[in-house]
Amino acid sequence: MSVFRNTVFLAVIAGLFAGIVMAGLQGMFTVPLILAAEAYEQTGAPAPDHDHGQEVAASDHHHGEDAWMPADGAERTVYTVLVNIVTAIGFALVLVAASEAAGGIAGWRQGLLWGLSGFAVFTLAPGLGLPPELPGMPAADLLARQAWWIATVCATAAGLALIVFGRRALLAVAGVALIVAPHALGAPQPASHETAVPAALHHDFVVAVTLTNLVFWLVLGAAVGVARARFAEAMDAPQSHLA
Amino acid sequence: MTASTMPGAGHAAMARIRPLLMTGLLGLAIIGVAGFAHMDVVHNAGHDYRHSMAFPCH
Numbered sequence: 001m002s003v004f005r006n007t008v009f010l011a012v013i014a015g016l017f018a019g020i021v022m023a024g025l026q027g028m029f030t031v032p033l034i035l036a037a038e039a040y041e042q043t044g045a046p047a048p049d050h051d052h053g054q055e056v057a058a059s060d061h062h063h064g065e066d067a068w069m070p071a072d073g074a075e076r077t078v079y080t081v082l083v084n085i086v087t088a089i090g091f092a093l094v095l096v097a098a099s100e101a102a103g104g105i106a107g108w109r110q111g112l113l114w115g116l117s118g119f120a121v122f123t124l125a126p127g128l129g130l131p132p133e134l135p136g137m138p139a140a141d142l143l144a145r146q147a148w149w150i151a152t153v154c155a156t157a158a159g160l161a162l163i164v165f166g167r168r169a170l171l172a173v174a175g176v177a178l179i180v181a182p183h184a185l186g187a188p189q190p191a192s193h194e195t196a197v198p199a200a201l202h203h204d205f206v207v208a209v210t211l212t213n214l215v216f217w218l219v220l221g222a223a224v225g226v227a228r229a230r231f232a233e234a235m236d237a238p239q240s241h242l243a
Numbered sequence: 244m245t246a247s248t249m250p251g252a253g254h255a256a257m258a259r260i261r262p263l264l265m266t267g268l269l270g271l272a273i274i275g276v277a278g279f280a281h282m283d284v285v286h287n288a289g290h291d292y293r294h295s296m297a298f299p300c301h
Contacts, residue, residue, distance in 0.1 A: 003259050004262035004265050007262065011266070026292070026295045030294070031291050034294050067284055068283075068284050068287065069284075069287035070287065080291045080292050083277050083292040084292055086277055087277040087278060087289075087296075089273065090274040090277065091270065092270070094270035094271060095270075097263045097266040101259075101263050123296075126297065133294070133297070134294065135301070139301065145299035146279055149298070209294075209296070209297050213297075
């Protein structure tokens with residue numbers, strides 16, 4: 001059995017499950033807040049003649065008016081669910097690859113710890129500098145933010161790996177430095193944080209995004225642990241590598 | 244530590260690195276397209292997801 005095929009199979013099963021759970025959580029806790037913010041964006045914007053062309057500098061919230069977009073309601077929900085599942089499988093592939101390189105996740109409890117690491121790497125660390133944002137909120141240049149986000153995720157993952165798997169104290173110190181570095185540099189910030197979106201709504205959104213992501217990563221980690229154990233059993237190779 | 248000094252063990256570990264890299268890169272490619280691609284159609288389909296994951300959007 002090839003390692004690649006087995007790891008992909010494991011990731012698809014765990015990602016499918018965690019993605020469906022996450023789609024439900026988002027439908028309950030985050031999407032309603034996004035829709036509420038869009039109402040402010042459309043009606044409560046400081047500029048009454050909501051002209052996307054002029055507002056670009058402030059919020060840069062354009063959907064590409066000519067491009068296809070899902071109709072509000074069921075169609076929009078279906079696409080959110082689909083993207084959830086596909087991307088959850090993407091996260092699962094990364095999690096399985098990283099954990100297999102370290103010997104594999106043995107059971108759901110270890111999976112929870114790996115899930116916590118994923119949460120720290122993909123949600124906590126980038127979210128410190130770039131908190132979850134609602135539509136209609138001002139933000140710095142998109143490319144600069146994406147670059148900072150990706151660099152922060154890489155630095156945090158490498159830093160955690162050094163702390164957990166580094167065999168010398170000096171490596172752990174280097175790991176901490178790597179985790180702190182992106183925040184010392186600072187994330188790209190907008191010129192002004194002024195927005196029509198109420199602060200209370202944004203606060204609720206930050207909490208909802210952070211907690212739904214925490215649950216997603218715990219479910220994903222545990223699902224990989226459980227599915228891997230079953231999988232190894234089925235292959236008559238308990239506790240062994242997926243090879 | 245001891246395992247890597249055993250003959251064969253190091254070789255087996257090396258044989259696992261390439262497929263694991265492929266698995267990881269496949270995952271990163273999926274996340275990249277779904278969460279970061281600038282194509283309008285992909286952005287619009289995943290709009291609510293991107294906001295809900297705190298991916299930089301817009």
